[in-house]
């Protein structure tokens with residue numbers, strides 16, 4: 001099932017052209033890697049797909065049943081509130097809250113679901129974990145993860161690798177942007193973003209048809 005079609009997108013900030021003629025399709029069961037150096041436009045592309053900023057030209061189309069979850073740059077949280085309050089609040093916005101799922105994800109990533117610690121005291125890795133959880137906790141089927149390994153310890157990295165594999169098996173799709181060409185995650189397709197252009201590098205493991 002097609003979840004996303006990006007067609008010939010360009011994006012400029014003033015005189016700076018960041019993306020040119022970027023096209024991409026993503027189907028369920030795909031795990032797409034977008035590699036690129038600092039400032040190559042990875043976050044910009046994900047923000048366009050998430051509907052946060054508009055493209056200068058070109059189009060993108062979501063599938064009829066596409067539900068996006070996203071971790072892009074530094075996700076905003078209510079800093080004075082706990083993880084549980086934050087995630088419950090976010091889930092309530094979409095009326096799609098399952099406390100057991102949220103608590104299970106927190107436990108999986110080694111975060112104390114019942115802790116009253118405010119999120120302003122969270123470390124970089126803890127914030128990243130909270131960002132990953134909010135991107136998947138509502139059963140979203142197209143998950144955008146921008147540098148999701150930032151600050152993660154080894155146990156959390158293993159959980160992330162396993163989580164992405166489970167999402168793929170469940171027929172969802174994940175787009176991961178990172179600086180590294182090689183990460184421990186198993187991809188079905190690899191792209192490089194350079195000079196504003198997105199180029200397919202190679203196929204990884206086959207996607208699992210839904």
Ligand SMILES: Nc1ncnc2c1ncn2[C@@H]1O[C@H](COP(=O)(O)OP(=O)(O)OP(=O)(O)O)[C@@H](O)[C@H]1O
Nearest residue numbers: 013016018036037038039040041042043044045179
């Ligand atoms: N709101 C904005 N206004 C002006 N320029 C911007 C804006 N957002 C991004 N840019 C510029 O667009 C370019 C691409 O930025 P982007 O954040 O997409 O890169 P990135 O590949 O995600 O980088 P990094 O790996 O460092 O996070 C950069 O030169 C950046 O300065």
